[in-house]
Amino acid sequence: MTVTPVRTDFTTPHPLTGTQRVSGGFALMDALHRHGVQHIFGYPGGAILPIYDELHQAESRGWLQHILVRHEQGAAHAADGYARATGRVGVCFATSGPGATNLVTGIATAQMDSVPLLVITGQVSRSAIGTDAFQETDIFGITLPIVKHSWVVRDPRDMGRIVAQAFYIAAQGRPGPVLIDVPKDVGQELFPYTPVPPGSLVPRGFTPPPTAPDGVIHQALEMIRGSRRPLLYVGGGAISAGAEGLLAVLAKRFRIPVTTTLMGKGAFDENDELSVGMLGMHGTAYANFAVTECDLLIACGARFDDRVTGKLDTFAPRAQVIHFEIDPAEIAKNRRPELAVVGNLKHSLGRLLDCCQPNEPPLSTAATWLQCIADWKQRYPLMTPPASGDIYPQEVLIAVRDLAPDSFVTTDVGQHQMWAAQYLRNGPRQWISSSGLGTMGFGVPAAMGVLTALPDQQVICVAGDASILMNIQELGTLAQYGLPAKVIIINNQWQGMVRQWQESFYQERYSASNMNNGMPDFVALAAAFGIKGLCIHAREDLHSGLQAALEHQGPVLVDVRVRRDENCYPMVPPGKSNAQMVGLPSHPELAVASSRDCRKCGFTTAVDHLFCPACGAKL
Structure with a gap:
């Protein structure tokens, strides 16, 4: 449909009456x-x-x-x-x-x-x-x-x-x-009728975001220059502010590693060596270790929510905190920062970078700190699915990442959401997921919205077999408007995250979480809506089936039957610190004490690794 440009005339005769x-x-x-x-x-x-x-x-x-x-x-x-x-x-x-x-x-x-x-x-x-x-x-x-x-x-x-x-x-x-x-x-x-021009008034009582004083900006820069193990902790506010470019400049100028929240995915290139991925309950081990060992946490548009921090009083226990935030209500709500930089994040970061010297050198300790993180990445990678047996849910996301690296991705909520966050690498605004409320049924209608706005983009909805049923009726909307969303169901026949918690914390009492009885034939259901449906049972068909779905011109629903009892790891159990993850790969030959003094510099490590985060000496 061709839409006319925004009108700027201010005479508006009614189309039926022809009067004002x-x-x-x-x-x-x-x-x-x-x-x-x-x-x-x-x-x-x-x-x-x-x-x-x-x-x-x-x-x-x-x-x-x-x-x-x-x-x-x-x-x-x-x-x-x-x-x-x-x-x-x-x-x-x-x-x-x-x-x-x-x-x-x-x-x-x-x-x-x-x-x-x-x-x-x-x-x-x-x-x-x-x-x-x-x-x-x-x-x-x-x-x-x-x-x-x-x-x-x-x-x-x-x-x-x-x-x-x-x-x-x-x-x-x-x-x-x-x-x-x-x-x-x-x-x-x-x-x-007298029209009101857009932007012509500021609502009474509305307070524009403040601007941080120059002294605060200079203080933030000096704290960064004085740190030895800094970490950028980036939330959804960075994407709202359009600050991705400035974040990349800041990280690369000082060689600061970057971790993002679920809302912050896409704010920093996850293929970059400085990226440590997502932190928190189902974050990467190396992101959670980094936040535990850092001495300066630079929070950018993040709100220190419980799924990120774990046990709050153990979160970033060694770190001073700089909090860049547009909403004053978020300052010290959960974690009191040593320095608050209140204002538009893009504006604040731009001013900070303007204060840097023209040839500002990286931090002198950057190589040591990044080597420590590289060690964690090598020792505690995300799980690699085995090459035989049932399809693992993780390999479905790896296949999506390989086949459609530039797609917009929407998700529902549950295990599949966390696997998608762990394995997919998205650009700014290409990761669209209900993070704070955790709303099941979000994925398909959100994909409709993305495709309506951006009809030339490839849009994939990663769903679970339980959550998709919350708004399955929207397949009718996809069909009516020909919106070519590719809906990929990670089907383990459970409310997967509920089952995992019941297994881990409720002595395997699986109360009302088994979705096998009453599960629809998703391929037939898609056909009933006039949409192409595919079911993938065997791993040898995974890539070819997904490729066929991605190449189809219209909407497609793909039902991928995966290993039923796979859990989403790493996981920070409730009430534990981010360093106390379960489900990490076991490397007995590399095991060292989780708390140990460095013989060279005396630094006491808080997590398990081979090199001292402070001086780089081998432990």
Whole structure:
């Protein structure tokens, strides 16, 4: 569909009446178009029908395109995927009552992961609000804890102003979801419309992000120069800020290793020698060892959440902390930093690099520190699947990495998500996963959103056999719009992560986690939606089957039957420090004490390795 450019004219005759008196629904569509909205994900219903009537007119004029989902939760996740892939505000519609409440999980997902979302809901007429009218819910009140801001439009004359404020708040500072609730009669009422130009107002009470003082920037630089074992700890804020390029310059100038969170994947090239991959509960061993031994932790757009830190008082126990963060509320929320650099991350890093000398040398201890990390990488690599027997889930992700290295990847939540995070290497905005809320059923609708925004890109959804059933109906949306997502199910016939925890911590009492009984024939189910389906049982068919799926022009669902009882390792058990991982490969011939003094410099190591992190001497 060809979409017209954003309009800059400010005379808006109604397409049906030809007058300046327009409906609230028309004012909404006009305002969305002025803010550059090209796609809306939604599902109609009674209270939002006036808006959908105007949406019909907007589509016929080429203003935008509506994507009809099969469930409102799918609309929120699709708008979320759209926003993560592009950095633009994603937009979704739903009607009042159950339509609005079906969006709640998607709104909370966006809030936890700081995704800019504009959610528009229908509401019963103004006179019926508070009477328990048919399909009435207080979605404004329900969503107060999970949005940046929200409005109930009481007067259609406020529509342009509210939409302009909504876009500003959703995208500025730390991004997040906002909600506009529109009573049915507000959508119908005619009034003389005066458009509000995008960006022409700053909402009252909204505080722009602060700018760190020069002295703080200089202090951060001196702390980096004075460190011996620094580590960059990078979260999703780096991607939101578009700071990937500056992070790479900083890391390479001083030769600082980089670890990322689940949200931060793609912020630094994971093929680079400085990358140590993801840290945390299912992070790489070498990332978790590095954070345990570092003496300076440079947190960039990260929030020290529990899946990263493990036992909080043992996280980075030797390190001073510099925290670069746009949201002052995150400073010292979990870990108190020695230095807080509050402000836009891209701006702050740019100023820090500007303060460097033209030929700033790497840190004098960089080679020693990187050699120690290289030793951990060699001794504790991610698991390499054996060459015989059942298909291992890890080798499915390795095959995806080899066959589609530049693809956008969405995931559901569970073991397959962690394996994907461990083995795939993605560019900025190419990793799209529900990280903070851990929302099962996120992957397929998120893939719809990515493909709607970027139809020429290859998009792969990595799903689990349990989680995909949460929003399996969206295969219908893929079919209707011909969105060529490749959905790869890592099928172990379990709620895999639940089973792993039950095995590890609940004495193998597998309560309500076996999905074998009642599992659908996924290939037949795909065919029922008009989508190509494949099932791969044998490892000799894995590469050829995945290649055939990737080469198919339309959407494909691939059911890969994998080893049933494989666990996701390494794993930091609850209540343990990041250095106390289980599931590491065993190397008895290399085993040394996990706590040992270096005979050369006296440094006491906290983790198991061969070389002293402080001086490089062999232990």
